[in-house]
Amino acid sequence: MTLQKLTAQEQTDALAKLSAWSLVDGREAIKRTLTFKDFNEAFGFMSRVALYADKHDHHPEWFNVYNRVEVTLATHDVQGLSIRDVKLAQFIDEISKQ
């Protein structure tokens, strides 16, 4: 099955459930900033996301400084958002809830 870009309606529905995420200005991508106790906790989070990302062959763009991680998600192959971004965002929300 070819990976499809989300339709406008699918994107709206997905974002309604991803309340911590917002659209990136001027790009079809979503972003979220996460703040942790310290670097150790931030990089622990990044390690969990990295294992997920490599397993699913879908990788984030991210910036980290000390306890802060800024994550941007988009799907290069569709030049926009796909179900893979929604699933990765859900995974990130799930592991950062605890």
Added chain:
Amino acid sequence: MTLQKLTAQEQTDALAKLSAWSLVDGREAIKRTLTFKDFNEAFGFMSRVALYADKHDHHPEWFNVYNRVEVTLATHDVQGLSIRDVKLAQFIDEISKQ
């Protein structure tokens, strides 16, 4: 011993030996971009740097997308560069040579 900011001469001497690094425009910081085979290799590199960083309590600012890692080093406590940045840059150069 209080952490000292590098003098102009010390900074020049240090940068002469860190040929892969350059000064960041408008900031007393140094940066280097590294490219790896894939995300797995890039994150493996980041994991090694993270262990070093947490052990030495001196952390990078970094951005990663797939196989590319952009690293910026500066020392918040001295509002510029210190010996800790030089040592972290040397460590990064050493592990990315192989």
